[in-house]
């Protein structure tokens with residue numbers, strides 16, 4: 159080949175390549191080929207494309223949505239506010255759509271505009287999460303979205319995750335990052351396990367030793383830590399801005415060594431216990447027949463209720479093996495009265511079903527089907543966190559670098575593939591209030607450890623809580639999940655690359 163024909167050859171190859179690129183749509187025109195997680199309740203695809211250049215204008219039809227527009231612009235800088243009905247994205251509150259309820263939304267994409275409407279701002283927030291998932295990863299490209307309508311609303315009112323900040327302490331910034339994780343998948347509850355044998359993590363002003371002494375260590379002997387009430391309120395607000403309620407847990411009467419080391423009068427022999435940095439459970443108990451214990455619980459719940467705008471206080475109640483059964487029941491009955499006195503609704507681990515709990519109290523099933531049956535017989539609502547399926551501190555397989563395996567090995571398919579309705583034969587599906595995926599942190603020391611155990615299982619739990627059972631299929635979920643690997647990487651999330659998922663390098667959220 160002479161030089162001239164070499165050049166024309168290169169030119170032809172280049173032109174063919176460029177034409178090819180130009181003809182190839184960067185995104186699908188089929189909205190139903192989305193890889194959204196959680197899967198929406200209803201989708202109608204209309205087969206055209208919405209095209210957009212470098213900015214994306216946003217108009218709000220109601221001033222109460224300003225915070226949400228600000229949130230969106232903070233998350234994705236290509237969005238810009240305008241005051242025009244022709245904006246690319248229109249956010250509107252239009253009450254009167256019964257089916258959408260308090261949390262649902264409708265997202266309509268036409269050739270010329272995207273609109274999100276809902277009965278409440280919370281629905282708009284979830285519509286924005288869906289829209290952000292539909293956008294391509296790299297922000298500098300033009301946006302092409304398939305047209306159609308998504309109508310979406312949750313299966314359960316309670317969709318949560320728990321973070322244990324006692325076994326290892328995690329500071330305010332880590333908790334905020336965790337809140338962002340769960341908000342992106344439309345979860346609405348963060349349960350904080352604030353106290354355990356290894357550390358007391360919340361300031362109680364009238365009991366300063368709880369933090370001066372009881373917060374001073376953690377599993378393995380590290381420095382521990384605690385939240386001041388101001389810091390706690392900052393986290394509560396950060397969560398509320400993302401429509402997440404924080405449920406504080408004070409775990410009593412067992413799991414209390416940090417408190418027993420801080421106040422001698424909580425021990426039946428009147429002597430302070432020792433701080434504990436191991437990982438055993440079931441050895442500690444508050445002295446259940448001493449009035450000092452109930453005075454203590456009263457001031458703790460009083461201060462906690464005052465910094466808890468949400469309706470719930472979690473009192474733990476699990477694994478009180480060092481408390482006699484009749485003492486345990488007496489204790490739970492008295493604590494129920496204290497929680498009610500401060501106008502809060504009691505939640506406890508499944509053992510509390512053995513006490514006389516109020517009708518509106520809720521039982522969190524982690525272990526015992528018979529406790530769930532007991533709760534159901536009394537008409538109490540149940541939150542499902544079955545350890546064998548939903549404990550994110552369980553290893554994925556025997557090679558996982560951290561985690562436990564006492565309940566099960568929980569690969570990504572096991573975490574996803576269960577139906578809350580069929581966990582208990584004796585519990586009517588109407589009594590299931592929702593699901594929660596807990597992360598206990600005995601083996602979890604830092605944010606990277608959190609990310610490794612939580613991602614990608616969290617997305618499956620979010621989908622179990624949100625999506626109708628009829629749209630949930632492991633094979634389809636696995637394909638959708640594969641598109642999130644590059645998204646996790648873009649957010650610097652150190653996830654577990656399960657061999658069950660084909661983690662291709664993808665920029666698009668569409669699979670076809």
Ligand code: ACM
Pocket residue numbers: 476477507524
């Ligand atoms: C628990 O895992 N002890 C609730």
